[in-house]
C-alpha cells in the first residue's frame with residue numbers, strides 16, 4: 001500500500017458541470033452560507049463545474065441589496081475559501097449571477113419577490129425552471145419556508161412526467177441542513193412537512209460527513225478491491241472503533257449546543273452514517289437507492305440500546321476546565337449561552353451491536369467529544385489475534401512486558417492527514433526472529449498531490465446533478481433517530497445523575513476507559 005508516484009486526477013472529475021439551475025439559499029446571512037456554501041460555490045466555479053447559466057439567490061430577513069450581498073460574499077470567500085488568493089475572473093463569473101431577496105420567512109410578500117426574480121433570471125438565462133432550494137436557516141424555519149414555497153407555486157416538478165421535455169418544464173430539489181429534528185417524533189413531523197410539498201426524490205438531507213472525500217473512500221476501499229472484503233466480518237474482526245474527536249470547546253455555539261449535546265450533534269447523524277458505510281453489505285449497483293438500501297439495513301440491524309443503569313451501553317461526559325494545547329479552556333458549564341444547571345453531554349461513548357450475519361458478536365464502539373486533545377476522525381478495524389504465538393514479541397516503544405502480540409489493525413483516517421494504514425507484525429533487524437509492529441500506509445496528499453476538496457463542494461454539485469447517493473433518505477434519518485431517542489430520553493430523565501466529567505484536553509472521562517476495559521479492550525487514541 002506504499003504510495004508510489006503521485007496519481008494525476010486532474011480533468012478526471014466525475015460528474016459535472018451541472019446543467020442550468022438556480023440555487024436559492026434561505027438563511028443567506030448566516031454562518032453556514034459564508035463559511036461553507038459560498039466558498040464551495042467559488043471552488044466549483046474555479047474548477048468549471050458550475051453550469052454556464054447559473055444564478056444564486058440569497059434569501060434572508062436582513063435588509064440588503066444584491067450589490068451589498070456580493071461585496072459581503074466576496075469578503076467571506078476571501079476569508080474562508082481553500083483556494084486563496086481569490087481569482088478575480090472566477091469571482092466575477094460567479095458574482096454576475098449572485099442576487100439577494102429580503103424577506104421574513106413567514107411572510108408571503110418575500111416569496112413573491114423571489115418568484116419575480118426567479119422568473120427574470122430563468123428568462124435571461126434561457127434555462128428551464130430548474131431550482132435547488134437550500135435550507136440554511138435555524139431549523140424552526142424549515143416547515144414555514146417549505147409551506148410558503150408550496151403555497152407560492154415555486155416548486156416546479158416535471159420529473160419523468162409526460163412533459164419532462166416541455167418548454168419551461170423544470171425540476172425543484174430541496175437541501176435540508178442538520179439538525180433534522182431533535183428526536184424521532186420531530187424528525188417524522190419534519191418529513192411529513194416536506195412531503196406535503198416535495199416528493200422524497202426531491203429531498204436532499206445533507207450530512208456533510210458524506211461529502212468528505214475519505215468517507216467516500218470507505219466505499220471504494222471496501223468494494224473496489226477484492227482483498228479486504230473477505231476479511232470484513234465477524235470471523236476476522238474483533239471489534240470496530242469510530243472516533244470523532246474535536247480539539248475545541250463549544251466556543252460561541254453554547255446556546256445551540258446546550259439544547260443538542262454530542263448525541264444529537266454528532267452521533268445520530270455523522271457517526272451513524274460512518275458506521276453504516278463501514279458495516280453495510282455491498283450494494284448491487286452504485287446508484288443512490290441501492291447504496292441507501294444497504295445503509296438503512298445496517299441501521300435497522302443495530303440492537304436497541306439498553307438504557308437501564310445496570311446494563312448501560314453508554315457513557316456521557318461533560319468537560320470541565322483544563323489545558324488544551326497549553327491554553328486554558330473554561331468549563332463547558334461556564335461557556336456563554338450554556339444553562340446554569342446544564343446536564344448536556346459534550347462527550348458520548350457507545351457500544352453498539354449489529355445483529356446480522358456479518359457482524360453478530362462484533363462490538364462497534366463509538367466515541368466523540370469536544371475539547372479532546374486532538375481533532376481527529378478515524379475508523380479502526382481491529383482484527384483478531386493470530387491463533388498461535390510462534391514468535392517472540394520484541395520490545396519496542398510503548399511495549400509493556402507481558403504484552404500480547406499486537407493484533408492487526410486497519411485505520412481509516414478521515415481527517416486530518418487523510419489516509420489508510422494497516423498495522424502488521426514484522427521481524428526487526430537482527431539474528432532473532434521476533435515481531436514488532438509496523439505500518440503499511442496510504443496518505444492522501446502523497447498519492448494525489450493535493451488536499452481533498454471540501455465536503456460541500458461535492459454535495460452541492462451532486463444535488464445539482466440529481467445524484468442523491470450521498471444524501472440521507474427518509475427511512476435512514478428516522479431509523480437513526482429511533483435508535484438514539486430512547487437514550488436521549490433516559491439521559492434527560494436522569495439529569496446530572498450518571499453524567500461524568502473530564503478535563504478539557506484529556507481523552508474523555510475515566511468511566512469511558514473502564515467501560516471499554518470491562519470488555520477486555522482499550523480505546524485507540526491517535
Ligand code: BG6
Nearest residue numbers: 178208209246265266270377415
Ligand atoms: C457539525 C457539528 O455538524 O460538525 C459541530 O454541529 C462539529 O459541532 C462539526 O464541530 C464537525 O465537522 P468537521 O467537518 O469539522 O469534522
